[in-house]
Amino acid sequence: MEKISLNNSWFFAIIPIGIFIFVAFPQFQNMYESFHKREIEVQQSVRKLDSLQQLTNPTRKDLNDIKRLEITAPLHKLSISKQRYTYYKTGGMLAVLAFMFISMFGSSYWAKRKKNSPTNKQIEFSFGDFTTDAIGQNISWSAVKGSGSNFLSERLRKTAFGYKITSSSYLKFVAWSFLLMGLNYVVWSYIEFFEFSKEPLTFMHGGKLFFISGGPFVLIGVFLLFSFGAKAFLNSQKRKVLVDGEIIPFQQVYALQVLSKFIQGNKSGGYYCYEVNLVTQNGERYNLLNHGDKEYLLSDMVKISRFLKVPVWNNGVA
Known part of the structure; x- marks a missing residue:
């Protein structure tokens, strides 16, 4: 029987995998279910407002509901739409982290396996x-x-x-992870701005949006890609x-x-x-x-x- 070594790279992979399966995934699942429930409630409010507005002889209660829903329904709909972009950004970040972990672990495992091949x-x-x-x-x-x-x-x-x-594939995956993580936030932030903002995107506003979202990660990723390029020919x-x-x-x-x-x-x-x-x-x-x-x-x-x-x-x- 082969003795298990604590230095084996696969052993340390148990920690992030366990955290994702038993901690992160259930938490994100609960967040999605809560978001989906709110989304259904907003859709029901919008349909109710539409049906009340179609009434020919609304009661006083119907009129009060119409006034209330005319205020709350658009606000809740806007809140849900913005929250959806938060999930897009978070989901993109998790996808990049998964890519980084799998790529780095895979490249390290492959290099070790190739070195020890019989x-x-x-x-x-x-x-x-x-x-x-x-x-x-x-x-x-x-x-x-x-x-x-x-x-x-x-x-x-x-x-x-x-x-x-x-540079080895291991380091290049690190650089690409920084770049993709930054691009994920930058792209979704710009899409969110164009969907909800009524103001034009000026140079100053665009620059601010770039640097407060994922811009620094994009720049770090680009710098690392150039740094990890060919060293000698x-x-x-x-x-x-x-x-x-x-x-x-x-x-x-x-x-x-x-x-x-x-x-x-x-x-x-x-x-x-x-x-x-x-x-x-x-x-x-x-x-x-x-x-x-x-x-x-x-x-x-x-x-x-x-x-x-x-x-x-x-x-x-x-």
């Missing part, structure tokens, strides 16, 4: 000896990047003319590497360097993170990969080494 092939790879190389003897082994994640945050992706290094057609805004010809690439670093936590403890750096003929270093999943990093490192046809210098990453 069909993975064991490859033979030999590291270069930097101690016998003039550049390798003088190269710095300090980290190029001062920070780094403790999970798979960057991946090497195949392109038509080589490879690109970009390795182009075999142009025989160039584009990294950190620098264009490095293949003939200037001398070696790759792989190293580990310890990231101190804010309170106590910390974690190890790993870097793969490109080393040029003049000894300059450019970071290609920087994350905490050693197996994926080493696998991508081998692909880059074989693609560029350069050795890899390793100082303690086993």
Whole structure:
């Protein structure tokens, strides 16, 4: 029997799933039933007002009911219509949260499953000896990047003319979740404005509506999408590497360097993170990969080494 580990990602999925099934869903169900009951009452009031107005000889009581309903029925109808948009916004937010949870959990689960697949092939790879190389003897082994994640945050992706290094699907789903959550509130807020407001939508009013609804989330999402875009390109057609805004010809690439670093936590403890750096003929270093999943990093490192046809210098990453 396989021992259950508390580190399994599926175990922690029980918490949000349980909260949704046993707490959130019954609450939303009660809210919907209450809203539906009020909606029926408003419809009955509107029909009653319409029937009373059709009377040829209304009684005093009928006249009083007409006056009362002429005031309350439109107000209740307006209130119900606005409340409906609140539910649209809330429902959209829940849909985005479900998308974020399923996507992030799914991408993490798939990456772990792919890494531990029994069909993975064991490859033979030999590291270069930097101690016998003039550049390798003088190269710095300090980290190029001062920070780094403790999970798979960057991946090497195949392109038509080589490879690109970009953020993992996990981070991209985070960015898309911010963007979609903000768009959900912005779109419904504008639709609500055009339906109920009698004033034209001016530039100032439109800007205010954008920022008090979901505009900040939209901007954060757009910023994250750009930030989580491609970090480096390795182009075999142009025989160039584009990294950190620098264009490095293949003939200037001398070696790759792989190293580990310890990231101190804010309170106590910390974690190890790993870097793969490109080393040029003049000894300059450019970071290609920087994350905490050693197996994926080493696998991508081998692909880059074989693609560029350069050795890899390793100082303690086993």
